Every structure is written in C-alpha cells, then in structure tokens.
Amino acid sequence: MKNIAILVPEQSVLQAIADPQYCFSAVNDFMVKSGGTPLFKVELVGINREVKLNGNCYSVFPNQLLDTATKPDLVVIPALFGDMKVAIEANKAYIPWIKDQYESGTEIASLCVGAFLLGATGLLNGKKCSTHWGFTNLFRELYPEVEVQDGTIITEENGIYSSGGANSYWNLLLHLVEKYADREVAILTAKYFAIDIDRDSQNSFSMFKGQKSHQDEAVKKAQEYIEKKLEERITVNALADEVAVGRRSFERRFKRVTNNSVLEYIQRVKVEAAKRSFETSLKNISEVMFDVGYTDTKAFRTTFKKITGLTPIEYRNKYNKFARMN
Incomplete structure (x- = not known):
C-alpha cells in the first residue's frame, strides 16, 4: 500500500x-469492488489542526501534522x-519537511x-x-535555475x-494512478x-500577453510596434532599425527580457490575434490569416498548430459556437 500525504497549506x-x-x-x-485490496492510504497533512480556505468559507482538518505524519x-x-510570494512565506514551514521527505526517497508531486x-x-x-501557463513568467523570475516547460501538462x-494549469492536474493524478496501479485502472x-487521459498540452488554453515587466525601453517599443502592425510582415532587421539598436544586440536583449526570440514573439502575437478572431468572428481561415500578416496557408497552419496544439479549423470549431452551428 502506498502512503500518500496531501498537504494542506495556507492559501x-x-x-x-x-x-x-x-x-x-x-x-x-x-479495487475493493473488483475483489482486490486498497492501493493507497491517503492522509491530509498540515501544520495546524484546522486550515481555513477561500476567505474563511471552508475549513479543512488535516489527519496528521508534519511531525506525526506517516512516512x-x-x-x-x-x-x-x-x-504567490505571500503564499510561499505563509507556508515556509513546509519547505524543510518536503526536502527531508524527498531526500529520504519520497516522490513529490x-x-x-x-x-x-x-x-x-x-x-x-x-x-x-510544469505550472499554470499564466504564471510561467513569474515562476521564471522567482526560480531562474528551473527549466519551465511552456504548455506542458x-x-x-x-x-x-508537476502539472500544468488548473484542471490539468487531473492528468497528473491519472499518470500517478497508472504508475502505482496500471493502465487499466x-x-x-x-x-x-x-x-481525457492522454491530454499532454495546455497550449490551446493559454493566452499570450507578452512579457513586459522589464525595464528595457527599446524592447518595449519593439513589442508595441509588433502588436500594432499585425497585418505586416515584420523582419528582425526592420525592428532593430525601428528602435535604433544593432541587430545582434537587439536580439540578445529581446530574448533576455521576454524569454522569446524576436521571431517567436512575432509569431505568438499574431497567433494570439488569430485565436481571438476565430473565437469571436465568422471570418474564414484565409481572412484571419491575411489579417495577421500571413500569405502562405501552410506556414500559417504550421505556426498556429505549433503554438496552440490545434489546427486553425480545429481551434475555431472548439471555441466558436457559431462556427460549429454552420
């Protein structure tokens, strides 16, 4: 039987x-209904006997405290x-305990x-x-030595x-069930x-907002230019000239503060605009493609799928109810 400790942190x-x-x-x-025996002993483990959550609307009562929990x-x-910074500070007592468990052979999820x-x-x-797609920039800021996996479930x-955002954690739970039991279970x-047991990407849910919490004014100017000129084919040289910075220096600075290359950033801004159009309008694929500066259908489809995990048609049909009705 596997002993599972589910922590009950503040916040x-x-x-x-x-x-x-x-x-x-x-x-x-x-397992019991099929004539077997339980696989897991599940305990809620906390620092206090009662933890109030959701603005004190709910109370959770851990089965065990850290110093008495089963290994x-x-x-x-x-x-x-x-x-997140406040939440980490409120739960710092868990940090040495988690480290001790891992160093003595316990797995952590x-x-x-x-x-x-x-x-x-x-x-x-x-x-x-992995973490929630909306928190990757903050995570990189706090933990620069960790390799964050964009979009991974x-x-x-x-x-x-680790798991991706929100309900993506169910896919991790299923992964753990398969590991500790088997595929059938x-x-x-x-x-x-x-x-959906084999969903492996949260990219179709993500919304690209760009990384602008930096102090590089030349890069910010370039980002604003990209967002205003969606319908144009923008080159790295043209952007570097626009902000009066040498190309090599511009590319290096852009990557450092946005975690994207210039071309990746252009692609993501254009695809985000295309996504919004697919969600809210009845424009066909070609119309949307031209609106965001693409003239090659294959290139647009390839880039869109690389970023979202879905083809343009699949995305439109998934998120636009009017498109599904036509």
Whole structure:
C-alpha cells in the first residue's frame, strides 16, 4: 500500500486538496469492488489542526501534522491561491519537511501553481517543471535555475512530478494512478471522472500577453510596434532599425527580457490575434490569416498548430459556437 500525504497549506485551493483525495480514494473503491485490496492510504497533512480556505468559507482538518505524519511514498502539493510570494512565506514551514521527505526517497508531486512552493525548496533547480501557463513568467523570475516547460501538462524528473494549469492536474493524478496501479485502472479512473487521459498540452488554453515587466525601453517599443502592425510582415532587421539598436544586440536583449526570440514573439502575437478572431468572428481561415500578416496557408497552419496544439479549423470549431452551428 502506498502512503500518500496531501498537504494542506495556507492559501491553497480547496479543490486541489479534495480532488486528489477523491481520486485516490475512488481507486481504492474500484479495487475493493473488483475483489482486490486498497492501493493507497491517503492522509491530509498540515501544520495546524484546522486550515481555513477561500476567505474563511471552508475549513479543512488535516489527519496528521508534519511531525506525526506517516512516512509518505508520495507528497502532493496542491495549488496555491493569491499572491504567490505571500503564499510561499505563509507556508515556509513546509519547505524543510518536503526536502527531508524527498531526500529520504519520497516522490513529490505539485499541482498547478503548487509548483511555487516546490520551487522554494530548491529541489527543482536544474530540473524541468510544469505550472499554470499564466504564471510561467513569474515562476521564471522567482526560480531562474528551473527549466519551465511552456504548455506542458505533465513533467516528471527524478521522482518529482508537476502539472500544468488548473484542471490539468487531473492528468497528473491519472499518470500517478497508472504508475502505482496500471493502465487499466488509470483508464477506469479517467472514465469515472470523465477526463481525457492522454491530454499532454495546455497550449490551446493559454493566452499570450507578452512579457513586459522589464525595464528595457527599446524592447518595449519593439513589442508595441509588433502588436500594432499585425497585418505586416515584420523582419528582425526592420525592428532593430525601428528602435535604433544593432541587430545582434537587439536580439540578445529581446530574448533576455521576454524569454522569446524576436521571431517567436512575432509569431505568438499574431497567433494570439488569430485565436481571438476565430473565437469571436465568422471570418474564414484565409481572412484571419491575411489579417495577421500571413500569405502562405501552410506556414500559417504550421505556426498556429505549433503554438496552440490545434489546427486553425480545429481551434475555431472548439471555441466558436457559431462556427460549429454552420
């Protein structure tokens, strides 16, 4: 039997505590009903006997405190809520405990922005990590030694697991069920909870806003130029000339402060505009393509799918209800 400790931090998301407990408990129920034995012993582990969440609307009562908890095989860190820096400070007592567990052989799984508390332990330094697509820039700022995986649903490295944004953590839970049980049990669990078991990207959900929380005025000017000239074919040379910076220096500075190359940034801005058009208008693929400065259908389709994980038609049909009706 695997001992699973689900942490109950301050400022955590209630569902990210309840859902893993529900998932592993359901697997136990499946096993018992099929004539087997439970696979998991699930405990809620906290610093205090009562933790109030969601603006004191709910109370969670951990089964165990850190100093009395059974040695876990897996520690689950739920998603945090609110200001990440404040949440990490409120839960700093967990940090040495998590490190001690991992160093003694326990596996660690962070759900969504629970990755911020995991990052504070230093265990992710030099490793890959997934988190909510909307928090990747902040995560990179706080933990520059961690290799954040843009758009990835599940990341696993050396007994440390992390998941993408929001409900993506269900895919990590299914991954863990498959590892600790088998594929058949994981499929049964996926069907029970109506989860797409093999979804591996959160890119179709992400919204690109650019990285502008920097002080490089030349790069900001270039970013604003790109966003205003969607319909044009913009070159790196033209942008460098626009901001009066040498090309090599401009590319280096742009990459450093935005985490994107200039061409990647141009592509992502154009694709984000195309996504909004597909979501809200009845324009056909060619019209949208021309609106965002593409004239080659194959190039547009390839770039769009690389960034979103879906073809333009698939994206429009998924997110525009009027398109589905026609």
